[in-house]
Amino acid sequence: MIKTEVAEWLRVEQDAVQRWAREGQISAIKTPGGSWRFHRDELAAVVGATVMNRGELDELFAELKEALR
Numbered sequence: 001m002i003k004t005e006v007a008e009w010l011r012v013e014q015d016a017v018q019r020w021a022r023e024g025q026i027s028a029i030k031t032p033g034g035s036w037r038f039h040r041d042e043l044a045a046v047v048g049a050t051v052m053n054r055g056e057l058d059e060l061f062a063e064l065k066e067a068l069r
Contacts, residue, residue, distance in 0.1 A: 001038045009043070010061050020068060
């Protein structure tokens with residue numbers, strides 16, 4: 001996933017995703033060109049969201065967003 005997709009998925013600003021990646025709060029790879037790449041499965045594992053329904057995911061992402069501010 002690219003930074004834009006992660007931001008949309010987590011419903012946060014792209015700057016927050018980049019900051020979390022830079023600080024090591026979420027797993028990411030920085031390409032030689034300076035872009036960030038993220039693995040959806042790793043992000044889901046971080047938030048414990050691999051087997052949740054959409055409503056549960058929405059609630060969890062809102063909590064994650066608050067916790068990482």
